Amino acid sequence: MMLSNRISTFLRLAAPEQQWQQQRGMATLKSISIRLKSVKNIQKITQSMKMVSAAKYNRAERDLKQARPLGIGTKVFYEQAEIQAPPEEPKKLVIAVTSDRGLCGAVHTGVSRYIRDRLLADSEQRENTKLICIGEKSRAILQRQFANNILFVASEVGRKPPTFNDAAQIAIQILNSGYSFGSGHIVYNRFKSVVSYMIDDLPLFDKSAVLNAPKLSMYDSLDDEVIQSYLEFSLASLLFYSMKEGACSEQSSRMTAMDNASKNAGEMIDKLTLTFNRTRQAVITRELIEIISGAAALD
Template sequence: MLCQGIKFLTLTAAQQQQTQQRGMATLKSISIRLKSVKNIQKITQSMKMVSAAKYNRAERDLKQAKPLGQGSKIFYEQAEVTPVEGDTNKLMVAVTSDRGLCGAVHTGISRNIRDTLLANASERENTKIVCIGEKSRAILQRLFAKNILFVATEVGRKPPTFNDAAKITIELMNSGYSFGSGKIIFNRFRSVVSYVIDELPLYSKQSVTSASKISLYDSLDNDVIQSYLEFSLASMLFYSMKEGACSEQSSRMTAMDNASKNAGEMIDSLTLTFNRTRQAVITRELIEIISGAAALE
């Protein structure tokens, strides 16, 4: 009986050790995950604060850039400029940036262009795309690699300037691509939690010169019209980039705030699980100790 008792106690000790190891492994894994989630929460909170500061600056800059873009748009509307019949070449400019973690700001613009081109096969063959930012290029290149005219990178790290828009305009003018009409697709800022996809029209020099009400403007020759077209293109690009930057920062601020809240909820859940698991391990060990002591009596 003594030998059997010793054997019984030996098995119990081994089972106790295995149970303890399993419990510690579970506690350790929960602890590691809890620590990683806390670190992620610190990062998202820091990114939210940085985005909030950048958003305030972007909103101030947007107020100064609005007259440039809206003035060019009003000119085309007042002169009743329309695309030249027979010229099927079109241009689409996607205004995004190189940075992510800002919700569906960039994917919405890319989806808009994708749906437009997939809906009309003939329009797809005669349309070129200019991608401002790597995010739009990464999405549109999968289906429309042949349609991409060029890509402007290094966008979004710093606030956009008129010089950046001028460089894109010069690159477009020197690309050799002649288009009858086009549009700039960008995110128009509405509020801190809201933005909408908007468009600005683009027209060729022939469309402007043949407009029905272009005679309302005096002293317009070919050189003046060409100079204004280049300036208006740069102005609308600058305005759309400012709108996109403001929308991007506000969306990133909202996304990081939601991520921080989700991380907080996950931390509470993991903390509760950790405490319950630790309590279960302690209770199990006490039961095994009491059972072993009772077997010795």
């Protein structure tokens, strides 16, 4: 009788502790299960984004091949005519070509950092330089230190493939801004391969710099009106070309980033699944031990 009372007392005292251990085990399993489910959902999203980026990349690469002659032709003209920045006009213009969309690695931050480092290295140049941000990503970075240098921002870039009309609208806004500059640069990402791109820049010059070019005479029938028309067209052409290069680099980088994210999610899923199984096995083993210990105590 006394032994039976002791066993009953032991079971009553041990019951709250056993119940707490079961609840703790179930809570741990539930938290792991919730996290595992969320990681699986993230993996589905990254895999879908990779497929979408792959389709957009194929189109962007085809469009880039058609747009390259516009940019390369203007760049060759500047080089062969040996056009230089006029020393009497210190004002410069820098155009950062990015987009509004992220999740594509360091495509946008690379362009912004390149411009930031050049401006910080030369205080005089920083005072005489105006910035134009194509895309909200470059604006978000450059406005922290150069808010007064930003002339305007072109938003709604990157959701659809860039067109020549988009570049022409930006060029018109630059010409109508009232800011006169002697020279400038378009900073963009030049596409090299699916896994490689590099930051490059294209030169910009005003009308006086072109008229004073040493080898401009090699081109026939170039009067002031023709040069002005060509400069307006070349500005839109360079913007269109750089935007196509940037769009192709962005899609390839996003495709690579989403592929890496999917692989990382897969590794995390494997680790969480292993942790979940080990925890569940530990809970089952502990419950079996408690049952066996209780049965042994009754004997």
